[in-house]
Amino acid sequence: MIYTVTLNPTIDRLLFLEGTLTKGKNNRLEKIAYDIGGKGHHGSYAMNQQKVKNQALGFCGTTNENKLEKILADKDIQHDFVEVYGKATRESYVILEAEVGGSILITEKGFRVTDYDSELLYEKIESKVQKDDIVLIAGSLPPGFELNDLEDLLNRLKKIGCFIACDLSGEALKKAVEIGVNFIKPNRFEIQELIPSEANFLDRLRELSKKIDYVIVSLGKDGSICSHAGELLQVSTPIVGLVNDTGAGDCFVGTFLASFSLKKPLKECLSLASACAADHIQYSDSTTFSIKAARKLQKKVTIQTLT
Numbered sequence: 012m013i014y015t016v017t018l019n020p021t022i023d024r025l026l027f028l029e030g031t032l033t034k035g036k037n038n039r040l041e042k043i044a045y046d047i048g049g050k051g052h053h054g055s056y057a058m059n060q061q062k063v064k065n066q067a068l069g070f071c072g073t074t075n076e077n078k079l080e081k082i083l084a085d086k087d088i089q090h091d092f093v094e095v096y097g098k099a100t101r102e103s104y105v106i107l108e109a110e111v112g113g114s115i116l117i118t119e120k121g122f123r124v125t126d127y128d129s130e131l132l133y134e135k136i137e138s139k140v141q142k143d144d145i146v147l148i149a150g151s152l153p154p155g156f157e158l159n160d161l162e163d164l165l166n167r168l169k170k171i172g173c174f175i176a177c178d179l180s181g182e183a184l185k186k187a188v189e190i191g192v193n194f195i196k197p198n199r200f201e202i203q204e205l206i207p208s209e210a211n212f213l214d215r216l217r218e219l220s221k222k223i224d225y226v227i228v229s230l231g232k233d234g235s236i237c238s239h240a241g242e243l244l245q246v247s248t249p250i251v252g253l254v255n256d257t258g259a260g261d262c263f264v265g266t267f268l269a270s271f272s273l274k275k276p277l278k279e280c281l282s283l284a285s286a287c288a289a290d291h292i293q294y295s296d297s298t299t300f301s302i303k304a305a306r307k308l309q310k311k312v313t314i315q316t317l318t
Contacts, residue, residue, distance in 0.1 A: 013058055013145045013272055015265075016136070016164075017051030017069035019121040019153040020092075021103045022079055023257070023297045031108045032115065041109070046297040047082045048103045050149035050178055053258045053298055055088045057265025057287065060302040063272055066091060068136060070153065072098035072122055086298060091139075093131045098122035105257050107295060112253035123155040133167060142172040145272055148187075149178035149261065158186050165190040176225075178264050194225040196264055202228060213243065213317065227267070227281075229260055236317070237281055243317040246281045249289040249308040258297040263288040266305075282312040 023046040029039045047056065051067060058065040067090040071079055079100050083090055101119035108115075140146055146168055152161060161183055168175050169190065176194035177187040180201065187195060188205055197205065199212065206215035220226050220238040228236045234248040266287040270280040286309035291300035 012141070012143075013063060013065040013147065013268060014136070014140060015051035015055045015058075015065060015067050015069075016132075016146060016148045017049035017067065017150055018124075018148070018156055019049070019101070019151045020052065020069055020071055020079070021048030021101045021118065021121070022046075022075070022082065023048035023103050023105050025105045025107060025296060027295070028106065028108045031111055032106060044296065045078070045082055046105075047079075047086050047088065048297060050258075050261045050264075051147060052083075052086075052088060053261030054147050054149055054178075054265030054268070055090075056086050056298045057262045057300075058269040059087055060287070060300070061266070061269040061273070063269040065089070065269075066139075068092065068132070068139075070095055070122075070124055070128060070132065072100040074099045076100070091135065093128055093135060095122060095124060095128055105255065105297060107255055114255045114257050116257055121151075121153040124153050125155060129156060129160050129163075133164065136164070137167060137171070140168065140171050140173050145174045145176060145268055147176045147178065147264065147268060149264065151180075152183055158182055161186055162190065165192065176264070176268055178261070188219070188223060191222050193223065194227075194268075195223055196227045196229060196260065198229045198231075216243065217241075227263075229263075234285060235263075235281075237277070239277060244278065244281065245315045245317055246285050247311075247313045248285050249311040251289050251293050251308070253292050255295050255297070256292045259288045259292050262291045262298075262300060278314050281314060282309050285309075285312045 025044040027041045029041045055067045071092040073096050101121040104117040106115040175192040226238040235246045237244045263284045267284040286305040290305040
């Protein structure tokens with residue numbers, strides 16, 4: 012079983028412009044659509060495409076819960092949230108310009124959680140997670156949930172003995188490395204912050220890998236590098252037309268962990284994850300991709316061993 016934990020959930024509001032975004036101009040919308048937001052939720056959707064059983068955990072606000080529930084139902088994402096009464100789940104605004112690839116993302120901070128809310132989440136997680144499970148903690152920390160709370164959560168999971176994957180950034184990522192989780196997915200700049208030294212990039216990655224079982228470094232359009240068991244693998248990404256790249260990294264992580272849970276070889280986990288992320292960016296929303304189309308793109312993914 013895989014559990015995804017989204018501490019700072021969001022609803023993605025997709026704003027489709029008639030033209031390009033121009034300051035000082037009345038920028039007209041062609042249409043508005045909604046999608047599930049939050050890195051862990053995106054991961055759950057990706058896991059569903061491989062029919063891997065998973066459940067989304069975390070917090071949600073009650074004042075717009077119906078809107079969130081409808082999107083989750085549309086995406087067939089099984090969930091069991093801690094409800095924070097009187098609060099609204101935040102919205103993220105994804106701006107898509109006509110005939111322009113990529114997106115502009117604007118996010119709200121999210122509602123404040125209390126120590127009581129956090130304790131309810133800990134109890135829920137501890138009642139569900141078993142030693143053989145995988146837990147993905149992804150996204151930003153909400154107001155009120157501090158680094159010491161993240162440390163508490165990670166230590167509880169370490170005590171259970173499950174596989175802990177973290178798709179975090181900044182100080183939260185540093186805390187995950189300090190605790191010694193099993194999987195992280197930083198970018199090349201975060202590697203420099205995690206291992207501040209005069210060593211080159213690959214040597215820093217090797218150093219980091221002494222503590223973390225699986226380190227996958229995102230290189231954007233240049234693919235990724237995976238470090239595991241003393242081996243460095245460079246993974247390419249198929250070239251496709253870019254529509255919306257929001258959620259591409261989450262798609263990669265969710266697909267990788269789903270394949271990993273199915274005991275697939277590491278190279279197959281990596282190549283399918285890269286292909287799914289590539290297929291995803293051809294869609295306008297934050298989650299959609301075709302596993303069938305991705306398996307065709309997978310044949311174009313190359314994986315080389317670095318020395």
